[in-house]
Amino acid sequence: MEKSLFKFIWKFSSRHQVFILLVTVISYPITYILLELPKLIVNDAVQGDGFPREVFTFEFDQISYLVLLCMTFLGLVIVSNGLKLYINVFKGRLGERMLRRLRFELFQRVLRFRLPHFRKISSGEIIPMITSEVEDVGGFIGEAFALPAYQGGMLVVQLGFIFMQDPLLGLAAISSYPVQGYIIPKLQRKVVLLSRKRVKNVRLIADKVGESISGVPEIHANDASAWHFADVSDRLYENFKIRYEIFNRKYFIKFINNFMNQLTPFFFYLIGGYLVIEGNLTIGALLAVIAAYKDLAGPWKELLAYYQMTADVSVKYQTVVENFDPADIYPVERLTADDVTSLKGDIVLNNVTFSGGAAGQEVFDLSLTVPEGQNYAVVGPDGSGRSEVLQLAAGLVSPGSGQVSIGGQDLDKLSESTLGREIAYVGGAVHIWTGTIRDNMYYGLRHRPLIEQEREGDELRDYKRRLSEAKETKNPTFDLAADWDDYTAAGVESADTLDRRALEMLAAVNLDADIYRLGLQSRFDPTLDDAFAERILGVRVTLADRIAADPQLAGLVELWDVKTFNASASLSENLFFAVPTDPEITMEQVPDLPEVRTFLKDTGLNSKLQDIGLKxxxxxxxxxxxxxxxxxxLxxxxxxxxxxxxxxxRIVRVAKSASQRPGLSDADKSRLVAxxxxxxxxxxxxxxxxxxxRAEICEARKEFHSKVVNKSSAFVAIDPTVYLPPLTxxxxxxxxxxxxxxxxxxxxxDHVIRSMVAETGLREPIMFAGFDYHVGVSGSRLSASQRRRLALVRGLLKNARITILDDIATGLNEEDRALRATLREILSGRTFLFGTPNAALAEEFVDHIVLDQGRIAKESAE
Amino acid sequence: MSLETEVEALRRVPLFRGIDETKLRLLAFISDRMEYKAGERLCTQGEEGDSAFIILTGQADVKVNTPEGDKTVAQVGEHSIVGEIAILCDVPRTATLIAVGDMDVLTVSKDDFLKLLKEFPDMSLEVMRTLAMRLERTTRDLAAARTGAAA
Known part of the structure; x- marks a missing residue:
């Protein structure tokens, strides 16, 4: 990666930089003429004489000459400002594109790090690098070349003018430059070092905050918050100190600069004055030089600001980029290649040595052959090198020496398109992605976009723009909205068969009952699948019939009936006989819905409900x-x-008190109604x-329906013939x-419902509804065991030639034993590597080895 | 039926005789009101007991499993409390309760009953007194039975 910011900018935007410079240069004469024209208008057109004038062979009298000049002025104003607008937008766009390119490159590099590298870095440090730290770079890129060129040019022109007037004065004008040129970089260097320190300190703060968040139960459980307060507060003080130093130096630089600039006129007056008195210089020339010197201040100031900004941004860039260039980073082709080499053959580890950087993460000179198509256990307690051997076999880590190969192919030389598709690896610490169950199950099939999303009209135009922007910034052109599920790899024909296969796998790992329960509890949008909603309504009718026919069941439920009061439902459900369309609305919020408020007021139910609430x-x-x-x-x-x-x-006391004031507030009243x-x-x-x-409430339903439900979309009526989306x-x-x-x-x-669901074949569609259950952040809404089994399904659905499981289903209980048998059956005929700390399981497998302290303790008895 | 009628019924339960009304109201409120139809089981012998039953209306058969099959050993009726042993000490249900006709029952869960006792010590005293009296009677009955058997 480009080590210096300027190399990065020039490499990817040299064409644009030259263009910006050209436009800036073109704009210069326009600005100049714009400043000169008013003088011409006043002196020549208004106060001048000798009309008519001839301009480009046309004759103008005084008025039309004035109009001509003013129109030219107007035109130039438009051109000059338009040009400014254009170049600013151009610069901004260039900056954003370069920023996007830089950020993407950084993220891609994170994925190119080797696994052991992640032990050394933390997400708390990496995230601010990619997000906030490089932000300033974007704003700088547009100015990087144009500003010094333009302002530098201005400076040279003005200096040239002064030198032409008098070389001595010219020397006086630049007399302070060597001093400034020497002192300021020296001071600036200190500032640069300090900003570097500051960036690193802020990273540390981010890391500490991130760590506190992920470890928050520990903090509370150990009453360690004081320690963390002190820790962060300490870092904040450090930050203050560095910042304060930076301020001091920055303003000192400014002071030196201003001082020097104002010192020069001193020489002008002294030397210039002397020359004028001696008669070697006209007074007019001296005044012109002093005026020109004033004009020097502008560009000089700009250049200095630019210099400071460059120093600041460069150091930020370097402090970021140096973290993304570890020596052993994977080549980018490893991630981007899309060809699959078939990994057919035995897994062979040949004198493999590996060190994960700590004791218990090592493998010493290990040789092992796992025959193709066989199940094979790798036994060893945690810290025996078991996990490392399995990760080596999966190509996730590379051996320090020796070679890991499958079917003669060296894994270290293969791309992820081969390793990640031919091998299914499920390790002990599984990760569940934030998303739905479905996303997580099919995650192992989503390597590349396969079926393009159909687009037309605006959508197509937007998509094309997205593509061209991606190409502009060397981002990938993969379409997120496309269908990524690789049915062929999973061994199925279509989305339907894949869903069905997923069901089989869920059943195999005993996750089907959980998914079914999640499905029952999930809400679904009937507009997506009419037929399913119809079938649910069908079951509803049959269920109602069965309940009506069976007095035993009839005594267990109170069915919704618009004419009768349902004592097992809440008063709000009884009153509205409808449910809020948004299932997120809580009971506390209902009385404050505008529709409800008006309705309660109009019907006079408000005071009745308040009375009930009060009671x-x-x-x-x-x-x-x-x-x-x-x-x-309570x-x-x-x-x-x-x-x-x-x-x-308090509310009760206020309500009971004889005096009416202050009485209950509106908020109190809604609390009572709620x-x-x-x-x-x-x-x-x-x-x-x-x-x-009760009768009154039943009566009020009709009014609520006619007044609110039929008119607003905030409520859905409870109607036996309609599917109610807000309900599960x-x-x-x-x-x-x-x-x-x-x-x-x-x-x-529930039991009756379950049996009816099974009878009517609704179990499957309900489970499919469960596929869309959102698992929460990193699967937080699933239990640890559910997460593990879900990850297992993900691995199995990959339908890979080689499956490697580590520390999954290694219990001695009946459930785990059965699961292992099922796994062996599903994977029969394929290579199946099973890692377990439990030696007792080894006999279940055709062959096994036992590891101890990174060495083979026992080869299987063959 | 509202809380008031339940409190009225509770007052007639010997175990709660000395307890003042507000506490009975609380007890009634935290209990679940259940309806049982004829033939339904309130609890089954051998199961873990997690609640006591206070019968408001109706009657239940107390059945015990014997080698000769289930045998009705007693009947409990209005205003009696059953299953309270299970919520005071962790023993399995000693008998099966089956509703004879339609019943109205207040169910007090073990946790809540214990919380209530902890909250109001005089209530525990009352419960203790009642249980002690029952024990005394049982001991007397046992002694009588022993002397009867010896004779």
Whole structure:
């Protein structure tokens, strides 16, 4: 990578730089004429004589001559400003393109680092390098050549003028330059060193903050926050110190510069004055020189600012780039090549030595042959070199000496297109990507975009622009929206068969029940798949029929019926008989929705609900007044939390007090309404509901439907013939609520639903809905074991010639044993390398070795 | 039925006789109100017990598993509390309870009952007194049975 910023800029933008310079030079005479014209207009057109004048063989009288000059002036104003606009945009665009190129190059280099290198660097340091630290480079690139050339040119012209007037004065004008030229770089060097220090210190702060975030449970569990406070605060002080030093020096440079600049006129007046008195120089010439010298200050200042900026940006560039150039970086072709060499044959490790940089991560002079198409266990406790051997076999790390080959192909010389497609490796520390289950399962099939996304109109134009920009900045032209799933590699024909195969694999690793449950709990958009929604509605009808026919079941659920009150549902559901379209809206927010607010006010239900809320609050306050906060009773049973209790205590007191002022605020009132909305009468037997109220609520539904649901999209009516997108698939299947006052009603109904789902063949589509479940940041919404099994499915779906598993399903329990048997069956006929710390499992495999301290302790008994 | 009627029923349970009303209201509130149809099981012998039942209306058969099959040993009715042994000490259910007709039952979970006792020590005292009296009666019955058997 280019070590110096200027080399980088010149290499990738020399053409543009020359162009910028040309345009800048062209703009110079225009600016000059623009400054001269007003003088001409005043002196020649307004006050001049001798009209008519002849210009380009045309004759002009005074008025039309004035108009001509003014029009020229106007034209030049437009041209000059237009040119400025154009060149600024051009510079900005160039800067952004170069920045994009630089950032992409840096990211690509991160992926080219060898795995052991990542032990030495942290993401907390790398991220600010790629994002914020190079930011200034972009703004600088447009100015890098044009500014010094232009301002330097100006300076030379002005100096030339002074020298022409009098060489002695010329010397006086530049007399301070050698001093400035000597002192300022010296001072600037210190500043550069300090900025380097500052950049590194900020990186360290970023790293410490990042580490605190990832280790936050540890901090709390050990009461170590004080230590971290001190640590970061210390670094912040360091930062302050460096910054303060930088300020001091920067302003000192400015001081020297200003001082020197104002010292020169001193010589002018002294030497010039002497020359004038002696009669060797006219007074007019002296004044002209002094005026010219004033004009020198502008370019000189610009040049100095440029010099400081260059020093600053260069050091930033270097401090970043030096981190991305480790000696052993992989060649870029290893990542970009797209040809696959078939890895057919035995895995052979030949006198392989490897060191991961610490004890327990070493392999010493190890030779091993894993025959093709056989299952083979590598046994050894953690730190025995087991993981290293498996990573060597997967081509993830390279041996220090010796050779790892498969079918005679040296893995170190192969590209990732071969290694990553021919070998499926699932290590002990799996990573789940933020995204859906589907994204994670098919991750191992997404090597290149395969089927182009069809585009037309604006979309196509936008896409073409994206492509041309990518080419301009040496970014890849891969289309993210294309279909990347490689069906052929997975051994299937289409997306459908791939989904089906994924189901088989999920079942094989016992993840199917989990995915099914996630599917039931997921929401799905019926516009995407009408047929599925129809089938769910079909089950809903059959389920309702079955419930109606079976008195046992009928007692367990309360189905939605627009005419009757549902005691197992909340008051809000009962009142609206609709659900908010946005499932993220919580009960606390419902009373404040504008539609709801107006509706409650218009129907007069507002005060009734407030009364109910008040009664509930009163009861809660009374019941729990003497209960201590840490008993936990309140949390489980009441719909008020312990923290809310004092607040409601206040509301109750205010409401009860005789004086009307200040009374309840609007916020208090909505809190009471929200409390009433949460009431589930069958669970919270507070005696606030009577038949009249129930009837009134059922009556109000109609009005809510006609006034709100039919007019706004904020609510979806509960309708037996319609799929309700805000509810989960499960709630859509059971069109009602399991009764809260019947023992195990939920479980018993679930059981019925499950069997009906199985009967109607809906299990599969529900699991497919589960494929779209979002797993959270790095799979945080899955359990550790789910994450591992999901990664296993990812590996199996690759359908690779060689599968390498490390520390997966190594338990002695029945479940793991069965899983291992299934894995061997799925992978039969292919090479299957299984790493385990558990020696007892070795016998299950056709062959095995035992590792200890990086050496083979026991070859299998063959 | 609302809290008030439940409190009324609780007051008639001997175990809660000496406990003041606000605490009974709290007990009622944190309990789950369950409905059972004839033939449904409240609990099964040998299972782990996690809740006690306070019968508001209806009756249940107490059945014990014997070598000759299930045998009804007693019947419990309104205002009685059953299964409280299971929530005070960790023993499996000693009998099976089956609803005879439709029943209304308050179910108190073990955790909540213990929390309540911890929160209100006089309530624990009351429970202790009742249990001690029951023990005394059982001991007397046992002694009587022994002397009866010896005779």
């Amino acid at each position: 509930i609050a009163e009861t809660m306050v009374e019941l729990f007044a003497n209960v201590s906060g840490d008993s936990g009773l 949390g489980t049973y009441s719909f008020i939390t312990q923290d809310d209790l004092p607040e409601f205590d 409390l009433a909305f949460k009431l589930v009468p069958a669970r919270h037997r507070l005696g606030v509901m009577d038949d009249a109220l 698939i499960e709630d859509n299947l059971l069109f009602g609520r399991a009764r809260v006052d019947r023992r195990d009603a939920r479980q018993r109904i």
